[in-house]
Amino acid sequence: MLNYKEVASIYSVEAGIIQLHYGDQVLSEKIFNLKYQVSPLAFLQVNYQQTEKMMEIIKDSARLRASDTVLDAYCGTGSIALNLAGSARKVIGVESFKSAIRDAKRNAFKNKITNCKFIKGACE
Numbered sequence: 321m322l323n324y325k326e327v328a329s330i331y332s333v334e335a336g337i338i339q340l341h342y343g344d345q346v347l348s349e350k351i352f353n354l355k356y357q358v359s360p361l362a363f364l365q366v367n368y369q370q371t372e373k374m375m376e377i378i379k380d381s382a383r384l385r386a387s388d389t390v391l392d393a394y395c396g397t398g399s400i401a402l403n404l405a406g407s408a409r410k411v412i413g414v415e416s417f418k419s420a421i422r423d424a425k426r427n428a429f430k431n432k433i434t435n436c437k438f439i440k441g442a443c444e
Contacts, residue, residue, distance in 0.1 A: 331360045346423075351375070354402055356427050362420040363396040375403045384408045393443040398424030398436065405433045413438040 329343035338360055346357040351368055352375070358364045365371040378400060384390065384407040392401040395413030397420050405411050405428075413436060415421050424438040 329360070333361070351399060352403065354399075354427070354431050356397055356399060356402075357423060357430070358397050359419040359423050362417060362423050364399060371399065375400065379404065379407060382407075395424060395438065396420050398427045398438060401436050401438070402427060402431060402433055405436050409435065411436045414441055414443050416440065416442050 327343060328347050329345070330341045332339050332341060340360075346359055347364070349356045349358065349364060349368060351371055356364060365374070382390070382404070384404065386407070386409060388408045390401070390404050390408045390411040392398075392404070392411060392413040395401050395415045396417075398413055401411045401413040401424065413421075413424055415424065415438070418440055421438050421440040424436075428434070428436045428438070
């Protein structure tokens with residue numbers, strides 16, 4: 321049995337097939353008070369301290385009102401969209417990577433956020 325104390329998972333991708341060799345099926349992360357699960361190959365910022373700073377800047381710059389609708393293009397696993405959900409009426413995330421959209425929907429559900437909609441498709 322493999323035992324890597326610092327490693328959450330080890331995957332390989334060969335001929336389009338993703339195979340788990342060790343660890344958890346998803347990466348779990350917490351940013352502010354929100355919990356995220358990320359599938360292999362899906363995108364999430366790797367430095368959570370910088371991610372929190374970036375999200376603070378986005379929130380401050382956006383100056384959202386409770387009546388606003390937000391579009392999060394290239395939303396990935398929903399980290400920005402879900403973080404902005406508490407400041408807007410509705411948030412729509414668009415992402416072309418299927419498993420990232422599945423993660424975003426799961427993350428919204430797990431965090432009990434109901435005003436986000438995630439759509440698989442090209443942002444253009």
